[in-house]
Amino acid sequence: MQNYLLIESRDPFTAQAAPGHVELAVGLRRAGNAVTLYLVQNGVLPARAGADGGALHEAMTAGVEVLADDFSLRERGIGGRDVARGVKPAVIGLVVDRLADAWKVILL
Amino acid sequence: MTTALTFALMDAPFENSRTVTMFRIIGAALEAGHDVNVFAYEGAVALSFAKQAPHANAVHGRDAAAENHPLPRVWIESLITLAAARGRKLDWVNCGLCVDERGVAEAIAGVRRGTPADFWKMSMESGNTLTAGTR
Amino acid sequence: MKTLQVLETAYRATVEEQDDTIVWLTHAMKGAGGEFGLLLTGNAVCYAVHGQRAPALALGAWTQSHAADLGADVAALAAGGVPVHAVEEDLEERGLLDARLLEALTVVPRAGLPQLFDEYPRIWKW
Numbered sequence: 511m512q513n514y515l516l517i518e519s520r521d522p523f524t525a526q527a528a529p530g531h532v533e534l535a536v537g538l539r540r541a542g543n544a545v546t547l548y549l550v551q552n553g554v555l556p557a558r559a560g561a562d563g564g565a566l567h568e569a570m571t572a573g574v575e576v577l578a579d580d581f582s583l584r585e586r587g588i589g590g591r592d593v594a595r596g597v598k599p600a601v602i603g604l605v606v607d608r609l610a611d612a613w614k615v616i617l618l
Numbered sequence: 619m620t621t622a623l624t625f626a627l628m629d630a631p632f633e634n635s636r637t638v639t640m641f642r643i644i645g646a647a648l649e650a651g652h653d654v655n656v657f658a659y660e661g662a663v664a665l666s667f668a669k670q671a672p673h674a675n676a677v678h679g680r681d682a683a684a685e686n687h688p689l690p691r692v693w694i695e696s697l698i699t700l701a702a703a704r705g706r707k708l709d710w711v712n713c714g715l716c717v718d719e720r721g722v723a724e725a726i727a728g729v730r731r732g733t734p735a736d737f738w739k740m741s742m743e744s745g746n747t748l749t750a751g752t753r
Numbered sequence: 754m755k756t757l758q759v760l761e762t763a764y765r766a767t768v769e770e771q772d773d774t775i776v777w778l779t780h781a782m783k784g785a786g787g788e789f790g791l792l793l794t795g796n797a798v799c800y801a802v803h804g805q806r807a808p809a810l811a812l813g814a815w816t817q818s819h820a821a822d823l824g825a826d827v828a829a830l831a832a833g834g835v836p837v838h839a840v841e842e843d844l845e846e847r848g849l850l851d852a853r854l855l856e857a858l859t860v861v862p863r864a865g866l867p868q869l870f871d872e873y874p875r876i877w878k879w
Binding site: 512514527530533534537538540541543614616617618 | 759761794795863864866867868870871874875876877878
Protein backbone atom coordinates (compact mmCIF):
# COMPACT_ATOMS: atom_id res chain seq x y z
CA MET A 511 0.00 0.00 0.00
CA GLN A 512 1.25 3.47 -0.86
CA ASN A 513 0.12 6.87 0.35
CA TYR A 514 -1.01 9.56 -2.07
CA LEU A 515 -1.88 13.20 -1.43
CA LEU A 516 -3.40 14.71 -4.54
CA ILE A 517 -3.67 18.50 -4.46
CA GLU A 518 -6.42 19.85 -6.71
CA SER A 519 -6.25 23.55 -7.46
CA ARG A 520 -8.78 23.57 -10.30
CA ASP A 521 -12.55 23.26 -10.28
CA PRO A 522 -14.65 20.90 -12.41
CA PHE A 523 -16.87 23.74 -13.64
CA THR A 524 -14.15 25.32 -15.77
CA ALA A 525 -11.29 22.82 -15.95
CA GLN A 526 -11.95 19.75 -18.06
CA ALA A 527 -9.12 17.85 -16.40
CA ALA A 528 -10.55 18.13 -12.88
CA PRO A 529 -13.10 15.26 -13.03
CA GLY A 530 -10.32 12.97 -14.27
CA HIS A 531 -8.33 13.84 -11.17
CA VAL A 532 -11.12 12.65 -8.89
CA GLU A 533 -11.31 9.52 -11.03
CA LEU A 534 -7.58 9.03 -10.47
CA ALA A 535 -8.01 9.45 -6.72
CA VAL A 536 -10.76 6.82 -6.68
CA GLY A 537 -8.68 4.48 -8.84
CA LEU A 538 -5.68 4.79 -6.55
CA ARG A 539 -7.90 4.13 -3.54
CA ARG A 540 -9.52 1.09 -5.13
CA ALA A 541 -6.03 -0.21 -5.87
CA GLY A 542 -5.53 -0.35 -2.12
CA ASN A 543 -3.66 2.86 -1.45
CA ALA A 544 -4.36 5.51 1.18
CA VAL A 545 -5.52 8.58 -0.73
CA THR A 546 -6.23 12.13 0.34
CA LEU A 547 -7.59 14.77 -2.03
CA TYR A 548 -6.61 18.25 -0.82
CA LEU A 549 -8.70 20.95 -2.48
CA VAL A 550 -7.09 24.38 -2.76
CA GLN A 551 -7.77 27.64 -4.67
CA ASN A 552 -10.78 27.20 -6.97
CA GLY A 553 -10.55 23.48 -6.29
CA VAL A 554 -12.64 24.11 -3.15
CA LEU A 555 -15.63 25.38 -5.15
CA PRO A 556 -17.36 21.99 -5.52
CA ALA A 557 -16.98 21.56 -1.76
CA ARG A 558 -19.62 24.20 -1.09
CA ALA A 559 -22.77 22.51 0.15
CA GLY A 560 -25.31 22.54 -2.66
CA ALA A 561 -22.71 22.74 -5.43
CA ASP A 562 -22.53 20.00 -7.99
CA GLY A 563 -20.16 17.91 -5.91
CA GLY A 564 -21.22 14.44 -7.02
CA ALA A 565 -17.69 13.43 -7.90
CA LEU A 566 -16.40 14.40 -4.47
CA HIS A 567 -19.15 12.40 -2.83
CA GLU A 568 -18.21 9.40 -4.97
CA ALA A 569 -14.60 9.81 -3.91
CA MET A 570 -15.52 9.90 -0.24
CA THR A 571 -17.72 6.83 -0.65
CA ALA A 572 -14.73 5.03 -2.14
CA GLY A 573 -12.70 5.92 0.91
CA VAL A 574 -10.79 8.93 -0.34
CA GLU A 575 -10.25 11.50 2.38
CA VAL A 576 -11.36 14.88 1.01
CA LEU A 577 -9.95 18.00 2.63
CA ALA A 578 -10.45 21.64 1.73
CA ASP A 579 -7.85 24.32 2.35
CA ASP A 580 -9.13 26.67 5.04
CA PHE A 581 -7.52 29.75 3.49
CA SER A 582 -9.13 29.01 0.10
CA LEU A 583 -12.52 28.39 1.71
CA ARG A 584 -12.42 31.70 3.58
CA GLU A 585 -11.21 33.52 0.47
CA ARG A 586 -14.34 32.32 -1.33
CA GLY A 587 -16.76 32.98 1.50
CA ILE A 588 -17.35 29.31 2.24
CA GLY A 589 -17.90 29.21 5.98
CA GLY A 590 -17.79 26.18 8.21
CA ARG A 591 -21.50 25.54 7.83
CA ASP A 592 -21.28 25.89 4.06
CA VAL A 593 -18.85 23.03 3.52
CA ALA A 594 -20.37 19.92 2.00
CA ARG A 595 -20.88 17.02 4.34
CA GLY A 596 -17.84 14.80 4.61
CA VAL A 597 -15.35 17.39 3.39
CA LYS A 598 -13.06 18.55 6.15
CA PRO A 599 -11.37 21.94 6.28
CA ALA A 600 -7.62 21.61 6.70
CA VAL A 601 -4.55 23.75 7.12
CA ILE A 602 -1.77 23.94 4.55
CA GLY A 603 0.67 22.51 7.07
CA LEU A 604 -0.92 19.15 6.42
CA VAL A 605 0.72 19.13 2.98
CA VAL A 606 4.09 19.63 4.65
CA ASP A 607 3.42 16.83 7.12
CA ARG A 608 2.54 14.42 4.33
CA LEU A 609 5.63 15.42 2.33
CA ALA A 610 7.77 14.84 5.40
CA ASP A 611 6.11 11.46 5.91
CA ALA A 612 7.14 10.46 2.38
CA TRP A 613 3.66 10.45 0.89
CA LYS A 614 3.57 10.81 -2.87
CA VAL A 615 2.30 14.37 -3.10
CA ILE A 616 1.15 15.58 -6.51
CA LEU A 617 -0.14 19.03 -7.42
CA LEU A 618 -2.56 18.15 -10.19
CA MET B 619 13.23 14.55 13.04
CA THR B 620 12.76 17.00 10.18
CA THR B 621 13.65 16.30 6.60
CA ALA B 622 14.74 18.59 3.77
CA LEU B 623 12.01 19.29 1.24
CA THR B 624 12.41 20.49 -2.33
CA PHE B 625 9.93 22.52 -4.37
CA ALA B 626 9.85 23.53 -8.03
CA LEU B 627 7.94 26.61 -9.20
CA MET B 628 7.27 27.79 -12.73
CA ASP B 629 4.84 30.69 -12.73
CA ALA B 630 5.85 34.31 -13.12
CA PRO B 631 4.80 36.74 -10.39
CA PHE B 632 1.19 37.89 -10.30
CA GLU B 633 0.04 35.35 -12.89
CA ASN B 634 -1.25 32.30 -11.06
CA SER B 635 -2.70 31.50 -7.65
CA ARG B 636 -0.54 28.39 -7.53
CA THR B 637 2.38 30.65 -6.71
CA VAL B 638 0.72 31.77 -3.48
CA THR B 639 -0.20 28.19 -2.62
CA MET B 640 3.41 27.12 -3.05
CA PHE B 641 4.70 30.03 -0.99
CA ARG B 642 2.27 29.04 1.77
CA ILE B 643 3.55 25.47 1.68
CA ILE B 644 7.18 26.62 1.66
CA GLY B 645 6.49 28.95 4.57
CA ALA B 646 4.77 26.17 6.49
CA ALA B 647 7.71 23.87 5.83
CA LEU B 648 10.16 26.38 7.29
CA GLU B 649 7.84 27.05 10.26
CA ALA B 650 7.78 23.28 10.87
CA GLY B 651 11.55 23.27 11.01
CA HIS B 652 12.43 21.72 7.65
CA ASP B 653 15.30 22.76 5.43
CA VAL B 654 13.84 23.88 2.11
CA ASN B 655 15.18 23.92 -1.43
CA VAL B 656 13.40 25.84 -4.16
CA PHE B 657 14.12 25.53 -7.87
CA ALA B 658 12.58 28.46 -9.72
CA TYR B 659 12.11 27.59 -13.37
CA GLU B 660 10.78 29.59 -16.30
CA GLY B 661 8.70 32.59 -15.19
CA ALA B 662 9.28 31.85 -11.53
CA VAL B 663 12.84 33.19 -11.80
CA ALA B 664 11.27 36.65 -11.72
CA LEU B 665 9.92 36.05 -8.22
CA SER B 666 13.24 37.14 -6.76
CA PHE B 667 13.83 40.04 -9.18
CA ALA B 668 15.21 42.88 -7.09
CA LYS B 669 13.47 45.64 -9.03
CA GLN B 670 9.91 44.73 -8.13
CA ALA B 671 8.45 47.95 -6.76
CA PRO B 672 5.29 48.74 -4.80
CA HIS B 673 2.74 51.24 -6.09
CA ALA B 674 -0.25 53.25 -4.94
CA ASN B 675 -3.85 52.21 -5.45
CA ALA B 676 -5.94 55.15 -6.57
CA VAL B 677 -9.11 53.08 -6.78
CA HIS B 678 -8.87 52.48 -3.05
CA GLY B 679 -7.36 55.86 -2.25
CA ARG B 680 -4.13 54.44 -0.88
CA ASP B 681 -0.64 55.77 -1.52
CA ALA B 682 2.22 53.36 -2.07
CA ALA B 683 3.09 53.18 1.58
CA ALA B 684 -0.48 52.58 2.67
CA GLU B 685 -1.10 50.04 -0.09
CA ASN B 686 1.94 48.04 0.98
CA HIS B 687 1.52 46.03 -2.19
CA PRO B 688 2.64 42.41 -1.84
CA LEU B 689 5.85 41.70 -3.71
CA PRO B 690 7.18 38.14 -4.13
CA ARG B 691 10.76 39.33 -3.62
CA VAL B 692 9.71 40.57 -0.17
CA TRP B 693 8.11 37.20 0.55
CA ILE B 694 11.34 35.44 -0.31
CA GLU B 695 13.34 37.85 1.85
CA SER B 696 10.93 37.18 4.70
CA LEU B 697 11.30 33.43 4.29
CA ILE B 698 15.09 33.74 4.20
CA THR B 699 14.89 35.62 7.49
CA LEU B 700 12.53 33.00 8.92
CA ALA B 701 14.88 30.19 7.92
CA ALA B 702 17.83 31.95 9.55
CA ALA B 703 15.86 32.58 12.73
CA ARG B 704 14.97 28.90 12.93
CA GLY B 705 18.49 27.73 12.16
CA ARG B 706 17.23 26.15 8.95
CA LYS B 707 18.33 26.49 5.36
CA LEU B 708 16.38 28.00 2.47
CA ASP B 709 18.29 27.36 -0.75
CA TRP B 710 16.55 29.31 -3.53
CA VAL B 711 17.93 28.52 -6.96
CA ASN B 712 16.91 30.32 -10.15
CA CYS B 713 17.41 28.47 -13.42
CA GLY B 714 20.17 30.51 -15.04
CA LEU B 715 19.05 30.18 -18.66
CA CYS B 716 15.55 31.25 -17.67
CA VAL B 717 17.05 34.26 -15.86
CA ASP B 718 19.06 35.24 -18.92
CA GLU B 719 16.23 35.10 -21.42
CA ARG B 720 13.98 37.15 -19.12
CA GLY B 721 16.64 39.70 -18.20
CA VAL B 722 16.03 39.33 -14.47
CA ALA B 723 19.57 38.67 -13.31
CA GLU B 724 19.34 41.42 -10.69
CA ALA B 725 17.98 39.29 -7.88
CA ILE B 726 17.67 39.89 -4.16
CA ALA B 727 20.44 38.79 -1.84
CA GLY B 728 20.26 35.23 -0.62
CA VAL B 729 19.23 33.47 -3.82
CA ARG B 730 21.53 31.91 -6.38
CA ARG B 731 21.72 30.95 -10.00
CA GLY B 732 21.70 27.30 -10.97
CA THR B 733 20.78 24.63 -13.46
CA PRO B 734 18.49 21.60 -13.81
CA ALA B 735 21.34 19.53 -12.40
CA ASP B 736 21.00 21.53 -9.18
CA PHE B 737 17.30 20.70 -9.04
CA TRP B 738 18.07 17.04 -9.59
CA LYS B 739 20.75 17.10 -6.87
CA MET B 740 18.49 18.94 -4.41
CA SER B 741 15.67 16.50 -5.01
CA MET B 742 17.93 13.49 -4.55
CA GLU B 743 19.29 14.87 -1.31
CA SER B 744 15.93 15.74 0.19
CA GLY B 745 13.16 13.64 1.66
CA ASN B 746 10.52 14.65 -0.84
CA THR B 747 9.86 16.98 -3.75
CA LEU B 748 6.72 18.83 -4.88
CA THR B 749 6.52 20.38 -8.34
CA ALA B 750 4.11 23.12 -9.42
CA GLY B 751 3.86 23.13 -13.18
CA THR B 752 2.35 26.02 -15.03
CA ARG B 753 -0.82 26.06 -17.03
CA MET C 754 15.31 7.03 -7.83
CA LYS C 755 12.89 6.64 -10.75
CA THR C 756 10.69 9.65 -11.33
CA LEU C 757 7.57 9.84 -13.50
CA GLN C 758 7.28 13.19 -15.23
CA VAL C 759 3.58 13.82 -15.89
CA LEU C 760 3.09 16.41 -18.59
CA GLU C 761 -0.30 18.00 -19.25
CA THR C 762 0.26 21.53 -20.54
CA ALA C 763 1.24 21.52 -24.18
CA TYR C 764 2.45 24.09 -26.69
CA ARG C 765 2.95 26.65 -23.93
CA ALA C 766 5.87 28.92 -24.81
CA THR C 767 7.16 26.27 -27.21
CA VAL C 768 7.60 28.83 -29.98
CA GLU C 769 9.74 31.24 -28.02
CA GLU C 770 11.55 28.58 -25.98
CA GLN C 771 12.10 26.41 -29.07
CA ASP C 772 11.47 23.45 -26.78
CA ASP C 773 8.83 22.13 -24.48
CA THR C 774 10.34 23.30 -21.22
CA ILE C 775 9.55 20.10 -19.32
CA VAL C 776 10.74 17.76 -22.06
CA TRP C 777 13.90 19.87 -22.12
CA LEU C 778 14.21 19.77 -18.32
CA THR C 779 13.86 16.00 -18.41
CA HIS C 780 16.66 15.74 -20.97
CA ALA C 781 18.86 17.97 -18.80
CA MET C 782 18.21 16.05 -15.59
CA LYS C 783 18.71 12.74 -17.35
CA GLY C 784 22.09 14.05 -18.39
CA ALA C 785 22.79 14.73 -14.73
CA GLY C 786 22.09 11.11 -13.91
CA GLY C 787 18.34 11.04 -13.38
CA GLU C 788 16.13 8.09 -14.28
CA PHE C 789 12.74 9.03 -15.68
CA GLY C 790 9.52 7.94 -17.26
CA LEU C 791 7.30 10.38 -19.15
CA LEU C 792 3.49 10.32 -19.06
CA LEU C 793 1.73 12.49 -21.62
CA THR C 794 -1.77 13.56 -20.57
CA GLY C 795 -4.32 16.08 -21.76
CA ASN C 796 -3.10 18.08 -24.75
CA ALA C 797 0.45 16.86 -24.17
CA VAL C 798 -0.52 13.54 -25.81
CA CYS C 799 -0.18 15.50 -29.05
CA TYR C 800 3.60 15.41 -28.54
CA ALA C 801 3.49 11.74 -29.53
CA VAL C 802 2.36 12.58 -33.03
CA HIS C 803 5.03 11.58 -35.50
CA GLY C 804 6.43 14.19 -37.82
CA GLN C 805 5.18 17.38 -36.22
CA ARG C 806 7.49 20.32 -36.68
CA ALA C 807 6.77 23.86 -35.64
CA PRO C 808 7.08 26.45 -38.40
CA ALA C 809 9.70 29.16 -37.90
CA LEU C 810 8.24 32.37 -36.56
CA ALA C 811 8.92 35.48 -38.63
CA LEU C 812 8.33 39.02 -37.34
CA GLY C 813 9.50 41.91 -39.47
CA ALA C 814 13.04 41.13 -40.52
CA TRP C 815 13.53 38.60 -37.78
CA THR C 816 13.15 34.90 -38.58
CA GLN C 817 13.51 32.09 -36.09
CA SER C 818 16.53 29.80 -36.57
CA HIS C 819 15.49 26.69 -34.65
CA ALA C 820 11.77 26.15 -34.36
CA ALA C 821 10.75 23.48 -31.86
CA ASP C 822 10.81 19.85 -32.96
CA LEU C 823 8.78 18.41 -30.13
CA GLY C 824 8.13 15.00 -31.63
CA ALA C 825 11.84 14.49 -32.17
CA ASP C 826 12.62 15.66 -28.64
CA VAL C 827 10.19 13.16 -27.14
CA ALA C 828 11.48 10.44 -29.46
CA ALA C 829 15.01 11.23 -28.32
CA LEU C 830 13.98 10.66 -24.71
CA ALA C 831 12.48 7.33 -25.69
CA ALA C 832 15.60 6.41 -27.63
CA GLY C 833 17.61 7.24 -24.53
CA GLY C 834 15.71 4.72 -22.46
CA VAL C 835 12.93 6.87 -21.01
CA PRO C 836 9.61 4.99 -21.14
CA VAL C 837 7.04 7.27 -22.76
CA HIS C 838 3.36 6.72 -22.05
CA ALA C 839 0.20 8.50 -23.18
CA VAL C 840 -3.32 8.34 -21.76
CA GLU C 841 -5.57 6.45 -24.15
CA GLU C 842 -8.71 8.46 -23.54
CA ASP C 843 -6.83 11.72 -24.10
CA LEU C 844 -5.54 10.39 -27.43
CA GLU C 845 -9.02 9.26 -28.42
CA GLU C 846 -10.67 12.59 -27.54
CA ARG C 847 -8.17 14.30 -29.82
CA GLY C 848 -8.65 11.88 -32.72
CA LEU C 849 -5.17 10.43 -32.35
CA LEU C 850 -5.70 6.72 -31.71
CA ASP C 851 -5.30 5.97 -35.42
CA ALA C 852 -2.62 8.59 -36.03
CA ARG C 853 1.02 7.78 -36.66
CA LEU C 854 2.49 8.03 -33.19
CA LEU C 855 5.88 7.57 -31.61
CA GLU C 856 6.77 3.90 -32.09
CA ALA C 857 8.05 3.42 -28.57
CA LEU C 858 4.89 4.91 -27.07
CA THR C 859 2.93 2.89 -24.52
CA VAL C 860 -0.76 3.77 -24.50
CA VAL C 861 -2.26 3.54 -21.01
CA PRO C 862 -5.98 3.67 -20.24
CA ARG C 863 -6.95 6.00 -17.40
CA ALA C 864 -7.86 2.92 -15.39
CA GLY C 865 -4.24 1.83 -15.69
CA LEU C 866 -2.79 4.99 -14.19
CA PRO C 867 -2.87 3.77 -10.57
CA GLN C 868 -0.68 0.83 -11.51
CA LEU C 869 1.71 3.08 -13.44
CA PHE C 870 1.89 5.54 -10.54
CA ASP C 871 2.67 2.73 -8.13
CA GLU C 872 5.72 1.78 -10.23
CA TYR C 873 7.45 5.09 -9.62
CA PRO C 874 8.73 6.19 -6.21
CA ARG C 875 8.32 9.81 -7.30
CA ILE C 876 5.74 11.50 -9.45
CA TRP C 877 6.24 15.08 -10.65
CA LYS C 878 3.31 16.77 -12.33
CA TRP C 879 3.95 19.75 -14.61
